[in-house]
Amino acid sequence: MDAFKSLVIILLSSVFVDNYVLTRFLGICPFLGVSKKLDSAVGMGVAVTFVMVVATAVTWPIQHYILNSMNLGYMQTIVFILVIAALVQFIEMALKKFIPSLHKALGVYLPLITTNCAVLGVAINNINEHQYNFIQSIINSLGVGLGFMLAMVLFSGMRQKIQESEIPESFKGLPATLIAASFISLAFFGFGGIIENLFK
Amino acid sequence: MNKNSNMSIFLKGLLLENPVFVLILGTCPTLATTKTVIGAIGMGVAATAVLICSNIVISLLRKLIPDSVRIPCYIVVIASFVTIVEMIIHAFVPTIYELLGVYLPLITVNCIILGRAEMFANKNNVAKSALDGLGMGLGFSIALVAMATLREILGAASFAGISIPFLENYKIKFFVEAPGGFLVYGILIAVVYKLTHGKAPYKKEFSCATCPSAAYCNRGNCQPKEEI
Amino acid sequence: MIKNLKSVISLTVICAVISVLLALTNDLTAPIIKEQETAAVNEALSVVLPGGADFSPIEIDEYELPETITEIYSEKNGGYVFKMQTSGYAANFVLLCGIDKDGVVKGATCISSGETLGVEKDYGDTLKEKTNETIDDVATVSGATKTTAAYKNAVKDALNSFIILNGGSVDLRDEAQILNDNLSAALPEAEGKFSPVFITEDIGDINSVYASDNNTGFVFVIGEQFVATDKDGKVKTETDLKTTVEAAAKAIINSHLNEIDITKYSDMPTQVAKAYKTDSGNYVFELKAAGFGINGDKYYNPSGEYIDIKVSATKDGKIISCLTTAQKETDGIGSACADEKFYSQFGGKTEADYSEIDAISGATITTNGYKTAVSKVFTAIKILEGVS
Numbered sequence: 001m002d003a004f005k006s007l008v009i010i011l012l013s014s015v016f017v018d019n020y021v022l023t024r025f026l027g028i029c030p031f032l033g034v035s036k037k038l039d040s041a042v043g044m045g046v047a048v049t050f051v052m053v054v055a056t057a058v059t060w061p062i063q064h065y066i067l068n069s070m071n072l073g074y075m076q077t078i079v080f081i082l083v084i085a086a087l088v089q090f091i092e093m094a095l096k097k098f099i100p101s102l103h104k105a106l107g108v109y110l111p112l113i114t115t116n117c118a119v120l121g122v123a124i125n126n127i128n129e130h131q132y133n134f135i136q137s138i139i140n141s142l143g144v145g146l147g148f149m150l151a152m153v154l155f156s157g158m159r160q161k162i163q164e165s166e167i168p169e170s171f172k173g174l175p176a177t178l179i180a181a182s183f184i185s186l187a188f189f190g191f192g193g194i195i196e197n198l199f200k
Numbered sequence: 201m202n203k204n205s206n207m208s209i210f211l212k213g214l215l216l217e218n219p220v221f222v223l224i225l226g227t228c229p230t231l232a233t234t235k236t237v238i239g240a241i242g243m244g245v246a247a248t249a250v251l252i253c254s255n256i257v258i259s260l261l262r263k264l265i266p267d268s269v270r271i272p273c274y275i276v277v278i279a280s281f282v283t284i285v286e287m288i289i290h291a292f293v294p295t296i297y298e299l300l301g302v303y304l305p306l307i308t309v310n311c312i313i314l315g316r317a318e319m320f321a322n323k324n325n326v327a328k329s330a331l332d333g334l335g336m337g338l339g340f341s342i343a344l345v346a347m348a349t350l351r352e353i354l355g356a357a358s359f360a361g362i363s364i365p366f367l368e369n370y371k372i373k374f375f376v377e378a379p380g381g382f383l384v385y386g387i388l389i390a391v392v393y394k395l396t397h398g399k400a401p402y403k404k405e406f407s408c409a410t411c412p413s414a415a416y417c418n419r420g421n422c423q424p425k426e427e428i
Numbered sequence: 429m430i431k432n433l434k435s436v437i438s439l440t441v442i443c444a445v446i447s448v449l450l451a452l453t454n455d456l457t458a459p460i461i462k463e464q465e466t467a468a469v470n471e472a473l474s475v476v477l478p479g480g481a482d483f484s485p486i487e488i489d490e491y492e493l494p495e496t497i498t499e500i501y502s503e504k505n506g507g508y509v510f511k512m513q514t515s516g517y518a519a520n521f522v523l524l525c526g527i528d529k530d531g532v533v534k535g536a537t538c539i540s541s542g543e544t545l546g547v548e549k550d551y552g553d554t555l556k557e558k559t560n561e562t563i564d565d566v567a568t569v570s571g572a573t574k575t576t577a578a579y580k581n582a583v584k585d586a587l588n589s590f591i592i593l594n595g596g597s598v599d600l601r602d603e604a605q606i607l608n609d610n611l612s613a614a615l616p617e618a619e620g621k622f623s624p625v626f627i628t629e630d631i632g633d634i635n636s637v638y639a640s641d642n643n644t645g646f647v648f649v650i651g652e653q654f655v656a657t658d659k660d661g662k663v664k665t666e667t668d669l670k671t672t673v674e675a676a677a678k679a680i681i682n683s684h685l686n687e688i689d690i691t692k693y694s695d696m697p698t699q700v701a702k703a704y705k706t707d708s709g710n711y712v713f714e715l716k717a718a719g720f721g722i723n724g725d726k727y728y729n730p731s732g733e734y735i736d737i738k739v740s741a742t743k744d745g746k747i748i749s750c751l752t753t754a755q756k757e758t759d760g761i762g763s764a765c766a767d768e769k770f771y772s773q774f775g776g777k778t779e780a781d782y783s784e785i786d787a788i789s790g791a792t793i794t795t796n797g798y799k800t801a802v803s804k805v806f807t808a809i810k811i812l813e814g815v816s
Contacts, residue, residue, distance in 0.1 A: 023378045025231035029311065032227070074287060074454045077305040078279035078446070085275060117228050117309040124302055170390040174224060178386030186379035269435040273442055280446040284453045291457035294464050
């Protein structure tokens, strides 16, 4: 029961409290670049969540059973980025061949994910910072992905509003978007400490 | 000024093509490591070192690397320099290592570095590539330090860890937290836009032209066509 | 094909060259990093255990230690440094505590916390030089009770672990757990679920009575003894307390409450919300006491911050038992009125020795409101008994 509770806490805190985009600034590029429309925000969010979970499922065993046992911990970055890049290519090919409809929906976002720092970030953090076990790592990656999607979806709604407003010339475009991001980040800031206290 | 002179290659990174404020590259480390000036300097120096080294190596290898596998090759080269820099920082300046945490290995996916490899180093000779790396790296560092100075003074009433006594009671913690990062970044982009108006190849949105992922993607799908 | 082969070869060569480069750098930097890390750990640990040297982590899975302990380092002089993770006001409250070879706390510090650091930053200093016997003398800090209590309990855990590491054994159960274990031992049928019985009859030396939640029986606590009866009040195992317990059980089981219409008594104190008379002639009162934030003697406030109290008393004005049934006082301060330690003081008191009740520290208003309300029981009994 306690194990289950800790998984729920990990999931909820990675979605709300420790939101990678809004509190850790990982994955900002797609957050700002692909959040203009709701459907693209959802598509990107699903693709990122999927890749994060798969990447964690692959990198965690690599770190623990190959790199650590051979004393090659310092190869972490290089191995992870190659594995993620290869994985993304592979997923794209597999989707194209076996589930063309899904490929049509997600395919365009997949190549962008290789250099998404949130994916590499969550793979590294699961091992170095949190030192989660395999199940916890998967749950954390799922939560981070969902948190990313939540932020994207909320933000795409906000951007529609910005487009309709009058903004000073210098602030048009990205500056206004970033300031809007500041507000939404401020809103997520309010989640701090809430999760642990939910389960007291 | 001759567009291809060495001087202009070096200088363009500082303001007119500043990677942070004009090209809008490397947003993640820009926001994440500018809580403190020390962290910003650490990130700036580390990224500059990686950028110069990777630019040199990629420029050297530009004729040897087959076009079809160039992106994986670039990534390997960049990741290895990142690892080397990471190990050196860990060994000699552990405080910076602690401060930067996961953002240090994440220099690998910093778009500036892959972007310069793809846009500059694989088309130019070694000397020019090194100069470009230095200029871009310095531009990145200056931008980080400028932003960190603002955030640290406003948010923590200190500069590079040295507290400023008369501001001690007027800290606005907002600025060193995540939302403050977004706000300061947005305002600084607007200020740079005002200063360089009409001169900089101003980019207010992410476009395929400067996106390092464009190499794989090449479909133009990531960028919605309409302008704001 | 040749083109593909060229791609594969060049990528492989680059990877190979780079691996060699990385291995070389690693060989150069690894020893320095290692040295640095040990130095950093030693420095951090000697803050809480001055004079300690040669710290080395020990395997904690081999011992049955309190849950808060996450890491332990041994030191060459026989001392230990404990790293604890607990939760105070927020979760993830990480502490370090150094204990020397004699079991004396040499230092405690908070290394990370999700809380706004105030008093707790220096609270560790007040725990210095304390041992397992003397640590309970240190008070928590009012205004940061939750955090400082967590702090103190974590250091207590470290002291207990110290005993365990040295081959001793420690009862790690808290008071509620010990009570529940004792009750379950007396009445296993209850499956560990008990509720206290509110006593309305004068039952002599019996401290308290618990009923099993699944209605299988009662447990009577007399001094250190736990005596179980079945649901009809028959003692389960023979004991010399049989007569006392069975008499008490009979009184409790047969006791019925008959509500008294208090509106008939115009001079009834306002604090009395409801009154009952038992078959044996005792009284039970439900009281509403003025808590913190309510002005003076007035017990009622539109915002409704009163304390609910239940009191039973004999008809000649002796309180049998007292219980706080609901309260919304400030957490960590006035909330102590819900502690058994506080309300059980009222048991056995009469109007004559009523002033001996101890106040709740730091909560004068709550204490006064509570005492005033309970004292009205004596007035109420006089009215109901018709004594002028």
